[in-house]
Amino acid sequence: MSATDLDAFLALLALTTQGQLPAEAAEVLTLPPQGPLNTHGPALCLTAQPRRGTNQSPIGALFASYPDWAATHPLAQANPHLTDILSRRALLVYGLAVDPQHRRQGIARALLAETENRSRALGYRMITLIHTPDLTAFYQNLGYTTARNVTIAMPDAAMGLTQPLPYMTAVKPLVPSVRVRHMPGAPGPVVSGLLPGWDLPVGARFVDGRLIS
Structure with missing residues (x-):
């Protein structure tokens, strides 16, 4: 260049x-x-x-x-190996x-x-980006799910991604095993299957915004 x-x-x-x-x-x-x-x-x-x-x-x-939250999120900071995993699976x-x-x-x-x-x-198994509300329809038409709060389901935990107003997060699975779900009690859409074993178990639920598996 x-x-x-x-x-x-x-x-x-x-x-x-x-x-x-x-x-x-x-x-x-x-x-x-x-x-x-x-x-x-x-x-x-x-x-x-x-x-x-x-x-x-x-x-x-x-x-x-690779997403900044792969290194800065508290769950990633507590487990550096998680940063390496996420940085190779989410863009x-x-x-x-x-x-x-x-x-x-x-x-x-x-x-x-x-x-x-x-x-x-x-x-990579998922692509994500941050956008302003006026672009919501544009990204939804391209297959993205958009919300201010997005949660990534992990074994026995949940990684919440919350943008400051007015920004929103858009996520799109790149493989069929990654799903974006809407669950009662969740603060927003929930991404499951980002890695093998990161699926939501039967009976999983959100209580006061926290994942109970």
Whole structure:
């Protein structure tokens, strides 16, 4: 990625990330390309360029990597092995942006579809992202479940992901064994099957927002 493209990539992402883009993103983008799946080490960086014209600067951009909560959530901090597991099974899209003059042309949809295909090929089982409420219908039409509170079912525990207002979390399974369920008492949708053995047992329930298995 040239210096010009790097600046254009970051400028695009600044339109919609609301400060969510990791601070090291610019450094990651300067790494030599490392293959067709994860393009830059632990990160996936995709761009969309116009089909015609002499100006081939990016008009769409996407940055994805392992989710920050895989390391910062209290359950992960208490079990570093869990961070390694989650970072190889869940992918977080930190930023997705399209130039305002090129929106409503399917560019964002295409970038997300490419991300999902590459993630699935790498063995990821779920993709997630953070968005504002006005984009709820857009992501739901692409098969995402969106909510302010999302819970990941784990053996004998539950990992809650809660966004500060007004942000919401969107999740989408990449394999059939991962399911997003709505359960009575849960603060929001519940993801099960992220790893083998992470299914919800018969009789599992939520009481006061806590998983009882």
